[in-house]
Amino acid sequence: MKIGNVNINGKVALAPMAGVADRAFRELCVRFGAAYVVSEMVSSKGISYASEKTISLLTLSECEKPCAIQIFGNDPPVMAQAARFAVSQNPDIIDINMGCPAPKVNKSGGGAVLMREPKLCGEIVRAIKDAVDIPVTVKIRKGWDDNNINAVLIAKICEDNGADAITIHGRTREQMYRGTADLNIIKEVKNSISIPVIGNGDIKSPEDAKNMICKTGCDMVMVGRAALGNPFIFNEINEYLSYKKKLSAPTIEEKVDIMKQHVNSICKNKGERFGITQARRHIIMYVKGLSNAAKLRDEACKLESLEDFSKFCDNILNSI
Ligand SMILES: Cc1cc2nc3c(=O)[nH]c(=O)nc-3n(C[C@H](O)[C@H](O)[C@H](O)COP(=O)(O)O)c2cc1C
Structure with missing residues (x-):
């Protein structure tokens, strides 16, 4: 087109x-x-x-x-x-x-x-x-x-x-x-x-x-x-x-991997401090559907730095 x-x-x-x-x-x-x-x-x-x-x-x-x-x-x-x-x-x-x-x-x-x-x-x-x-x-x-x-x-x-x-x-x-x-x-x-x-x-x-x-x-x-x-x-x-092919849904590991790339890219473009606050909206959407989504959503709203975010991702992966 x-x-x-x-x-x-x-x-x-x-x-x-x-x-x-x-x-x-x-x-x-x-x-x-x-x-x-x-x-x-x-x-x-x-x-x-x-x-x-x-x-x-x-x-x-x-x-x-x-x-x-x-x-x-x-x-x-x-x-x-x-x-x-x-x-x-x-x-x-x-x-x-x-x-x-x-x-x-x-x-x-x-x-x-x-x-x-x-x-x-x-x-x-x-x-x-x-x-x-x-x-x-x-x-x-x-x-x-x-x-x-x-x-x-x-x-x-x-x-x-x-x-x-x-x-x-x-x-x-x-x-x-x-x-x-x-x-x-x-x-x-x-x-x-x-x-x-x-x-x-x-x-x-x-x-x-x-x-x-x-x-x-x-x-x-x-x-x-x-x-x-x-x-x-x-x-x-x-x-x-x-x-007409149905792809299987991404695994949690794949989701976390893409979420990390995404958040890093936001922070690279906007600076870490502002970037991480902007990224929260996206992080909340990535964790939707995970077993402890409500708790993760609350945690996501409090993330202040890439270090916090890295721990947040590790916790998700460790809980699988
Ligand atoms: C958070 C948010 C921001 C939006 N901002 C714009 C915008 O800047 N310009 C626009 O034309 N539409 C905007 N829209 C409307 C979307 O482009 C789209 O028309 C609408 O969400 C319906 O599509 P969907 O059902 O696939 O979400 C926005 C929608 C959302 C949810």
């Missing part, structure tokens, strides 16, 4: 996830078979102020290609300028966030609230298309709420204004993350536009991925929460889609 002129060699992507899908996690997911990854959302206004935190969110590495940088905001010229700046970090694609349900983001005019202003959606896509010479994609939801389901309209407007692909999460903004993702709306969007459609929402297993592709005809699927503490899911989906 191609997004614009960018080749995507596979059918599973990692979803953008603020606070978790950072460079270390994206690199890991690519190693485990994610064919495409998207950065955490970055504020277009933040980019224009060039805040240090914002700029660090934009840093990409060669090990995570092809990769999109996702930006949010609502002012076409500011979004265009932010996209131009983001291109200097060498992403393959610019993705526009029109799906974030967070009140803080929506109050500033960005994310899912844009779906209530179809004309503005088109203007934003057009402004960014005119500003950069790499593909531009848009991530949307089903609509604002059950009375305002307009994903098809928004997808068409985005396509007409130059978007190169659409990702659709099959929930309304009102649903946030509740209920289930609607496959029908993904199918409707796929049948209404001719650019690639990436389906998203509730993929927790290889069977879910296959089901979404079969039922909606989407060109690719995107996995978010199910990849947390479980980057193995990309290989599992790839094997299942290609060969």
